[in-house]
Amino acid sequence: MIFYFSGTGNSRFVAKGIARTIGQEAVDITTYTRTMERPDFTDTGVYVFVCPSYMSAPARAMTDFVEWAGFPQGVKAYFIVTCAASMGITPRVSSEICDKKGMKFMGAEQIEMPQNYIAHFTTKQVEENIDIIEKAENEIERISGLIRNGEVLECKKIGAVEYSVTKWVRDVYYKDFMKTKKFKATDKCIACGKCTKVCPLSNITIENKRPVWGDKCTHCMACINQCPVDAIEYGKGSVGKPRYKGPEAGKTSEK
Ligand SMILES: Cc1cc2nc3c(=O)[nH]c(=O)nc-3n(C[C@H](O)[C@H](O)[C@H](O)COP(=O)(O)O)c2cc1C
Ligand code: SF4
Numbered sequence: 001m002i003f004y005f006s007g008t009g010n011s012r013f014v015a016k017g018i019a020r021t022i023g024q025e026a027v028d029i030t031t032y033t034r035t036m037e038r039p040d041f042t043d044t045g046v047y048v049f050v051c052p053s054y055m056s057a058p059a060r061a062m063t064d065f066v067e068w069a070g071f072p073q074g075v076k077a078y079f080i081v082t083c084a085a086s087m088g089i090t091p092r093v094s095s096e097i098c099d100k101k102g103m104k105f106m107g108a109e110q111i112e113m114p115q116n117y118i119a120h121f122t123t124k125q126v127e128e129n130i131d132i133i134e135k136a137e138n139e140i141e142r143i144s145g146l147i148r149n150g151e152v153l154e155c156k157k158i159g160a161v162e163y164s165v166t167k168w169v170r171d172v173y174y175k176d177f178m179k180t181k182k183f184k185a186t187d188k189c190i191a192c193g194k195c196t197k198v199c200p201l202s203n204i205t206i207e208n209k210r211p212v213w214g215d216k217c218t219h220c221m222a223c224i225n226q227c228p229v230d231a232i233e234y235g236k237g238s239v240g241k242p243r244y245k246g247p248e249a250g251k252t253s254e255k
């Protein structure tokens with residue numbers, strides 16, 4: 001089974017690519033997390049978890065899901081992380097989760113995809129992202145082949161210092177910096193409601209024809225990037241930057 005969490009479509013694109021190649025379906029974990037009905041999976045085949053790298057580790061939405069859901073003991077699990085540069089301590093984080101859950105860790109891999117963190121980093125124009133996406137397609141093929149053959153993915157050993165420092169930074173970042181105070185809809189807003197639909201945590205409502213952000217944000221950047229009229233800003237961090245519409249931009253950016 002292939003599960004994915006995705007803010008702006010990169011991880012969905014990768015999950016669907018792997019699913020196509022190994023002949024399975026890719027399932028969005030928000031199918032379960034939105035209803036809070038804890039799934040208890042009985043499939044004894046291979047599990048593949050695909051999500052973005054947030055603060056040098058798999059997005060917490062995904063690690064929380066794996067810790068929360070039920071899986072048969074001893075099943076094989078792969079972690080595939082999409083990132084702008086590096087999956088950081090993903091191998092160790094995901095292997096520890098597998099130990100906790102009684103799953104057999106089959107390794108972790110990163111697939112480089114376009115940067116989506118418009119609040120703090122530089123996003124690129126559609127054309128500039130094409131190269132990155134083409135290389136990613138080759139990586140999807142390569143990694144899918146390894147998964148299909150039941151091979152263990154080679155990953156680097158994460159040392160104790162790198163692990164604890166990164167984990168500490170990550171914890172502080174999630175607690176103190178993944179806030180919504182800086183999100184604002186400008187006068188360009190046409191009250192279409194798309195931001196409410198694309199938020200994977202259902203954290204946005206429309207009040208008086210304007211989006212209002214709640215306090216459950218994981219900074220996935222779906223709302224700000226996918227607004228059809230680019231009406232959302234994140235303080236001064238996003239001003240003047242191209243919105244990242246996802247790897248399928250030009251085809252469809254809808255979930
Ligand atoms: C909150 C946040 C944190 C991120 N942290 C990292 C990171 O530590 N390393 C990295 O290479 N990319 C990082 N990125 C970039 C994303 O991992 C990358 O663009 C990813 O492919 C987005 O996937 P998605 O479209 O499925 O949401 C971060 C993005 C966000 C929004
Ligand atoms: S997606 Fe953009 S235009 Fe639509 S309601 Fe949200 S902020 Fe307004």
Ligand code: SF4
Nearest residue numbers: 199217218220221223
């Ligand atoms: S509010 Fe925006 S950035 Fe936060 S989780 Fe929802 S879509 Fe992502």
